[in-house]
Amino acid sequence: MAKINDNYLKLKAGYLFPEIGRRVRAFAEANPQANVIRLGIGDVTRPLAPAILKAFHDAVDDLSRVETFAGYGPEQGYDWLINAIIEKSYNKLGVSLKTSEIFVSDGSKCDCANILDIFALDNVVAIGDPVYPVYNDTNVMIGRTGEADDKGYYKGVVYMPCNEDNGFIPSLPTEKVDIIYLCFPNNPTGVVASKAELKKWVDYAIANDAVIFFDAAYEAFITDPSIPHSIYEIEGAKKCAIEFRSFSKTAGFTGVRCGLVVVPEEVMGTTTSGETYSFNKLWLRRTTTKFNGASYPVQRAAAAVYSDEGWAQTKELVDYYMENARIIREGLKEAGCTVYGGVNAPYIWLKTPGGMSSWDFFDKLLTECNVVGTPGSGFGPSGEGFFRLSAFGSRENVIEAVERIKKNLK
Numbered sequence: 001m002a003k004i005n006d007n008y009l010k011l012k013a014g015y016l017f018p019e020i021g022r023r024v025r026a027f028a029e030a031n032p033q034a035n036v037i038r039l040g041i042g043d044v045t046r047p048l049a050p051a052i053l054k055a056f057h058d059a060v061d062d063l064s065r066v067e068t069f070a071g072y073g074p075e076q077g078y079d080w081l082i083n084a085i086i087e088k089s090y091n092k093l094g095v096s097l098k099t100s101e102i103f104v105s106d107g108s109k110c111d112c113a114n115i116l117d118i119f120a121l122d123n124v125v126a127i128g129d130p131v132y133p134v135y136n137d138t139n140v141m142i143g144r145t146g147e148a149d150d151k152g153y154y155k156g157v158v159y160m161p162c163n164e165d166n167g168f169i170p171s172l173p174t175e176k177v178d179i180i181y182l183c184f185p186n187n188p189t190g191v192v193a194s195k196a197e198l199k200k201w202v203d204y205a206i207a208n209d210a211v212i213f214f215d216a217a218y219e220a221f222i223t224d225p226s227i228p229h230s231i232y233e234i235e236g237a238k239k240c241a242i243e244f245r246s247f248s249k250t251a252g253f254t255g256v257r258c259g260l261v262v263v264p265e266e267v268m269g270t271t272t273s274g275e276t277y278s279f280n281k282l283w284l285r286r287t288t289t290k291f292n293g294a295s296y297p298v299q300r301a302a303a304a305v306y307s308d309e310g311w312a313q314t315k316e317l318v319d320y321y322m323e324n325a326r327i328i329r330e331g332l333k334e335a336g337c338t339v340y341g342g343v344n345a346p347y348i349w350l351k352t353p354g355g356m357s358s359w360d361f362f363d364k365l366l367t368e369c370n371v372v373g374t375p376g377s378g379f380g381p382s383g384e385g386f387f388r389l390s391a392f393g394s395r396e397n398v399i400e401a402v403e404r405i406k407k408n409l410k
């Protein structure tokens with residue numbers, strides 16, 4: 001019989017969001033009259049912006065004519081999209097990048113997982129706790145960890161607790177690590193990091209020959225002008241950081257699928273025999289071998305985000321969700337909750353009332369308010385006693401959910 005990759009058996013539970021989906025479906029089947037409002041997974045609800053939709057339609061039409069038909073594109077993305085990304089997302093921050101440093105993909109979740117292919121297994125990784133579960137689970141799957149302990153910490157991983165005491169910003173590891181995951185604005189806590197904070201991490205990475213995986217999927221939701229949108233706003237970061245970005249939340253592409261990775265040519269690693277080698281070259285090799293590029297219409301739609309119209313319409317979408325975040329945040333505060341996030345991020349992180357466990361609070365909200373959120377403990381042991389609400393619902397649902405929660409908790 002063929003052998004399985006038994007690293008998968010080390011995983012303690014199913015992936016968080018399908019597990020929540022399963023519980024919600026069971027509740028909805030048993031209570032068909034309940035009007036369940038879903039503010040769990042960060043899935044967008046607004047339609048694509050008109051300029052983006054038009055570009056998408058036009059690109060599909062291109063496929064209907066011999067003269068404009070597109071077959072395989074460049075595996076790492078079309079230059080017209082990459083150049084728009086560089087100009088509109090990076091140059092305006094004072095960051096210059098080469099086209100060869102950007103890789104367009106079918107989404108950031110895959111990128112965060114796939115990047116592990118080009119790093120040796122004996123690298124030590126540091127991961128926040130709580131954290132987007134993909135970072136942790138993909139390291140388990142690839143075989144970088146041992147078994148989990150009773151709390152859910154996997155042997156071999158350096159966990160960086162993020163709690164109220166440190167403002168949910170991890171402290172620098174006290175031991176030497178090789179790979180550091182950072183996500184700002186943070187999923188799940190919604191906190192952001194200042195330039196000074198990120199500088200500490202860049203300095204650590206340079207001093208320790210480490211690489212930072214910087215997940216900037218939520219950068220579009222930053223409202224405070226002093227907060228960096230990209231790790232490359234920090235001097236030296238091009239030597240030590242790989243950045244992930246996504247069109248999912250920014251432009252409503254959760255179903256369309258498009259993301260990108262920035263792998264600067266200066267980010268170097270070492271071979272087993274001690275020579276330095278560029279991660280950019282390895283990522284290009286991996287991408288051209290394992291991927292045939294995001295689809296042509298999707299890339300055309302993504303490029304339309306950077307048109308004047310598309311940019312303005314995308315901003316309106318972001319503002320819509322951020323107003324939802326404000327409504328949730330203010331409503332929960334009125335209900336007496338301690339809340340974090342929701343100012344520069346579309347997630348609100350609240351302390352469960354009365355010290356309830358995260359899953360007990362999940363059950364309470366589901367059964368008593370018919371509102372779905374995400375238990376903080378699902379993001380890691382330090383998330384216990386916290387709960388995440390997403391601002392990506394419709395305005396109507398967000399207002400209704402907040403009213404129900406307020407009534408229930410008062």
Ligand code: MLT
Nearest residue numbers: 040041042043109132187
């Ligand atoms: C989340 O809810 O944390 C995200 O939607 C998950 C994702 O982006 O994959």
